[in-house]
Amino acid sequence: MKAVFPGIRQNNFVVIGRVGMDMFPAPGEAVENADNFTADMGGSSANIAAGIVKLGGSAALVTRVSDDAVGRFCVNKLKHYGVETTHVTPVGGEARNSLALYESRVEGHQSVIYRNGAADFEMTQADVEAVDYTRFGALVTAGTVFAAEPSRAASFRAFELARAAGLPVIFDIDYRPYSWPSAQVAETVLSKAGEMSDVIVGNDDEFGFMAGDKSKGLEKARALAATTAAIVVYKMGEHGAITFANGQELRTGIYPVTALKPTGAGDSFMAGMLSSLAAGNGLKTAVLAGSACAAIVVAKPGCAPAMPFPQDLSNFLASHPGPTSAD
Template sequence: MDIAILGRIGYDLYSEEPHVPLPQVRRFSRYLGGSSANMAVGLSRLGASVGIISCLGNDSLSQFLLDFLKNEKVDTARVQTKPGFLPSLCLTEVAPPDRFPQVFYRHDAVDTLLTSQPGDLDYVAQARMFITNGTSLCASPSREATYRALERAHKAGCRVVLDVDFRAMSWPSPEEAGLAVRLALPFVDVLIGNQPELMLVAGEPTLEAATEKLRSVPVLVSKLGEQGTRVWTGSESVFLPPYKVEVCTTIGAGDGFASGFLYALLQGLPIEECLHYGNAAAAIVVSRLSCSEAMPTMAEVRALLNAQRSVATTPE
């Protein structure tokens, strides 16, 4: 298996009424959500063999999510079932190009009940890359299961990736979230976060101070929003501005970027080329509605890469 992912599988409802405030929306479309699940779909569509470790209920919503992952060729053999508990729910208002308010329901979310089952750690150790996120550290027993998986993946020589994925409603305080991620850093090879997330993890008031403090992570990915992305590898850094597309919704851009970037990294491509793959995947996702179903195929990513490079090399 190429990639094992540990983290939340969520249920998303997106408004079908653009520019209507969320309290007035009457029509929604359902999708699979959750950062880890989105990345699992994204990486699978790009051609990686992917398995996910998570926890769902025995309800009809959980069944929809499980069926969706299976249809996307994501291995769900390590998805646990906790009867009586529900997946997290997210409702999203859609008002392009820059307004996408969300409401999260995560009280006793079933993903926080993940435990280390026999075979889970061996499953992780057999992968070439292990991916998890900060939300998996927000509560017990998923926190302990995540730390154990990080430790085992690191010991097995997997390339370990942690996406900060800070969700305020999941934590008693931002400081507790930052500490939980800092404790995981000794096991991490690739740390991904936006500007506030990296400042949170480092406990620093500026991005410059945060990146300096986190530079010990072999690959530090700093997502700069509409400015682009900078990746630090030791003392060296590579920057790439985002691809310009017509935006439908920015929700899922980070998961799309991570899918493209990490797939290219798994193939051993140079960091700058990995950024191009990440940018292309993110651009395609933001041009569509939803996260999971918006994830592109490799043919779509390569088509956009070729189109962007053609424009860049065309003389004025």
């Protein structure tokens, strides 16, 4: 296991994975009844990158976008949020950018994701080999990059190149069943990615999925921390998280809020945790910063636009009575 903190503390990340367009109606309104929608940036990797930049770090995205108005919208939004787009490459033909329609409500919440012929799955090994990994401190990705070829092989190649350059690999499991050909393929591929990663973040369902049984997810997280990963964060929703590192288990609570929607929490958690570690904070402080960022995002419309700036996070922590006690 390598030392991950020096790379993270450079606060300069290369992020692999999709950027998409999000569309959402006014808070509380159902998609089918809406006349007006707000459009902004989405996609797990792009959201993480935007969250890092908003909190004061640097991030470059590596992906493919459709060579059309929607793809250009996504590139413009990345630039708006300060994410480097040098390695965001348009692809023509029938490939299309990811589109998400979702609602800012919890009860009856609907999310409709269009991922047919997704442009980001067209990322190639040549795309990731064009990156100078020595420019960055760490690589970050979310599991959807492994769901289809050629993106799967390209992402594993990026892991190899990053590791060869001395970068820690940070992996958000981010299992989305609709993106995969089968659960069996996903279990095998995501487990391989986990074994190549230095920092792994996922929820109890995702670790359970990797283990083949939800009841075995905690043991899977513990085993990864004991063998190949330096840090493993096992998230349990309202019950907080267990972080495994240096042979120890750290339990932390959450910051309860009145949620406006269930989307964006995981991306914001990752951005908040990494930014806190980059600032030199310890693991407990960093995981709680991630939890606070997640709470901020679920209480606001949108994903990337809801990600906090440092003052937003400071104000939230100063005014919130949490976190809850660890379960």
